[in-house]
Amino acid sequence: MFGRTLIIANPVAGKGEGQEYAQALRTVLEETYQNECTIKVTEGDDDAFEWSKQAIDEGFESVLCLGGDGTVSQTVAGLLQNKERPRFAFIPLGTVNDLARALGYSMNPQKAIERMKDVEIDTLDIGQINDQYFINVVAVGPIPESVMQTDSDDKNRLGAFAYVIDGFTAFFSEKGYDLHIVDADGVETDIVSNLLLIGLTNSIGGIEIMNPEAKYNDGLMYLAAIRGHNPMDTIRGVLEGGIFETDKERLLLMESSQFQITTQESQDVPTNVDGDPGPALPLDLQVLHQALEIYVPRNRRRILG
The missing domain is CATH 3.40.50.10330 (Probable inorganic polyphosphate/atp-NAD kinase; domain 1)
Structure with missing residues (x-):
């Protein structure tokens, strides 16, 4: 094979x-x-x-x-x-x-x-952000800015908890960005947010918090952005029920094969792409549908419906 x-x-x-x-x-x-x-x-x-x-x-x-x-x-x-x-x-x-x-x-x-x-062959979507690729998640906001500073030695010693330590203070900061989002259908949305995530799968940061229907080869990206209300209530809702079960007044939720994200901020708005520094805004994102053939365990937990 x-x-x-x-x-x-x-x-x-x-x-x-x-x-x-x-x-x-x-x-x-x-x-x-x-x-x-x-x-x-x-x-x-x-x-x-x-x-x-x-x-x-x-x-x-x-x-x-x-x-x-x-x-x-x-x-x-x-x-x-x-x-x-x-x-x-x-x-x-x-x-x-x-x-x-x-x-x-x-x-x-x-x-x-x-x-x-014991494997079988499946297909896998890949994301493209400007002129580079991503396999799982793009993040915008003070949390991803902070996480980009996480030390490699800390990651080896502490695992995912290293990201929690570095991101905790940033989550409660007053810093946020004015963002303008356009999806593949031309729907335009404006939001002030201190955390925006765009994922290709259901797992972000090791926690399955995105749309439970998200599939790794469905041709879609899933966007979730905190609207800036009480951060503790928001994160509690996400962890307890998942992003798509949280109060929609606290979150912007979208899904599309394409997103354009711009800002009027005078400063550069950085991004985190799969855990590494990504391009500053503006962003052009699209899904490369079923771009690769991939081997997956035959007896894996079925997620393809």
Whole structure:
């Protein structure tokens, strides 16, 4: 099924065990599918991008990566540089692993590797924001600004709690942005918000809080923005019932295949894209519907309806 396979490993991911997990993955694939696997270990920031970009020309039929959301994003971006693309999968070794949760991958790396013995092929939407890609979420506001400063050592030691620590103070700040949003149908909306999220899946920050009907290949993005009322009531409602069950007076909720987001703010309004700094506003976002073929566990929790 996998054919000739390229395995890209981030050696510092998975608490420094990325290379060892890559060796385990190669053993599982070669014993199960009798295929040829090549392991490449990243050293520079652009290695995953360059190697996945070159994979189709080098005769690879599948590209698998091991790492966090950053490594996965880089690998996906490289694959998308060509019209013909190898099939894709990954072993989640990061802090939050939102896409992995949506796909039904195990958060335990060894279990995720073992489950590659029984997979099926599905399709995956990818998001585009201006001239770059994203696999899960774009965020605007003081929380994502704060989270961008989260130290890598803190993420390894504290996991997702590191983001909570850095984002807590920002959530209760008075800072907010005047935003103008236009969807694919031309519907225009104005809002002042200190947190706006646009997700491709149901999981954001490791918590399944977006639309429970969201699917990873439905061609839609899901937008949720806090309107700026009592922040404690808003976050309590989100955690208890999910964003789409929270009082609509506190939240702006939209879904579309495209969004344009602009602002009249005099200062730059930064973004966070899959956990890394993204472009400042204005933003042009669209879904690349079913852009990749991806291997998913055959016995995963069904989310495709």
